[in-house]
Amino acid sequence: MVSNYCTALFFFFLFTSSSMAALVQQQPLLLKYHNGDLLKGPITVNLIWYGKFTPVQRSVIVDFLQSLSSPKALVPSVSSWWKTTEKYKGGGSSTLVVGKQILDQNYSLGKSLKNSQIIYLASKGGHLRGSINVVLTAKDVAVNGFCMNRCGSHGSTPGPTRFAYAWVGNAETQCPGYCSWPFHQPVYGPQTPPLVTPNGDVGVEGMIINLATVLAGTVTNPFNSGYFQGPAMAPLEAVTACTGVFGSGAYPGYAGNVLTDKTTGASYNAHGVNGRKFLVPAMWDPKTSQCVPLV
Known part of the structure; x- marks a missing residue:
């Protein structure tokens, strides 16, 4: 079973004014725990790079992943968000x-992928419990549902050798206004100016936001029996419950x-390793039942 994610543009289908959003925010938000396993302890994230990524693009994403568990960054930090x-x-x-890190730069399955092929690519990372195999697709790779109703997804395979996997696509040339907002002009809704990217790459900044989203969903609802609200086939999870914040x-x-x-004008809310700055979405806090942004 797969959980799919779009970025903050989802809000534009539901709300058209800040006053209406304020009314929604007053309603209680509760992600029910469904008594299943969560992913705890040391977790290995294996990366399958599908298509052409530059060394700089790969380094930004790897730095983000390393920032999730690094206590050395300035505050507010990516690691404090992950906590x-x-x-x-x-x-x-x-x-x-x-x-x-597995590189598939020659598009071994072509440039148009189905979900079954995403799972096949994810399996190249191994079938070990305590790991998440993440498929990252380049800007010229189409994935079923990409840019229409999802920017990324996570799921798990069935059976005793089940493993958790996730996928995120680079939307730079296909739908940056959908999957890279707020770093690109939105496709729908209020046309506010886009934010300046902290790492100089609109597509990668969108990938960071969606990678943060699917990883939080994976550890808190890895097998569709953890924390979520609504139907299991279309759940609101740790970050998607806070979409747009x-x-x-x-x-x-x-x-x-x-x-x-102050130097570049870039927008961010979290410090990471190697002097990186990132923008991470708000996450639902089970202690307060609120969506809590870092700043």
């Missing part, structure tokens, strides 16, 4: 480390109050 996952049932951290005061079309780099 919210420790509050989910049973406590304990999910410490992510980057494992294998990156800073305080967010409403549809406005990402919220985030930090600005």
Whole structure:
């Protein structure tokens, strides 16, 4: 079973004004725990790079992943954002480390992929429990449902050798206004100016946001029996329950109050390793039943 994700543009299908968003925010938000396993302890993230990524693009994404469990970054940090996952049932951290990196630069399955092919590619990372195999597709790769109703997804395989996997696509040339907002002009809704990217790549910035989303969903609902609200086939999870919120005061079309780099003008809300800055979405806090942005 697969959980699919789009970015904050989902809000534009539901809300058309900040006043309506305020009414929605007053309603209680509860992600029910369905008594299943969560991913805790050390977790290896294996990366399958499908298509052509530049070394710089790969380094930005790897730095983000390494930032999730690095306590050395300045605050607010990516790791402090990730620590919210420790509050989910049973406590304990999910410490992510980057494992294998498999490059498939020659498009072994072509440039148009079905979900079954995503699972096949993910299996190249191995079938070990305690790992997440992440398929990252390049900007010229079409994936079933990509840009129409999802920007990424996560799921798991059945049976005793089941493993968790995720997929995120680079939307730079296909739908940056859908999967890379707020770093690109939105396709729908209020046409607010896009934010300036902290790492100089609109497609990769969108991938970071969606990678953060699917990883949080994977550790808190890896086998469709963890934390979610609504139907299991279309659940709201740790981050998708907070879609469109990156800073305080967010409403549809406005990402919220985030930090600005005084030199570059880039928008961000989290520090990472190697001096990187990132924009991460708000995550639902099970202790307060609220969507909590970093800033």
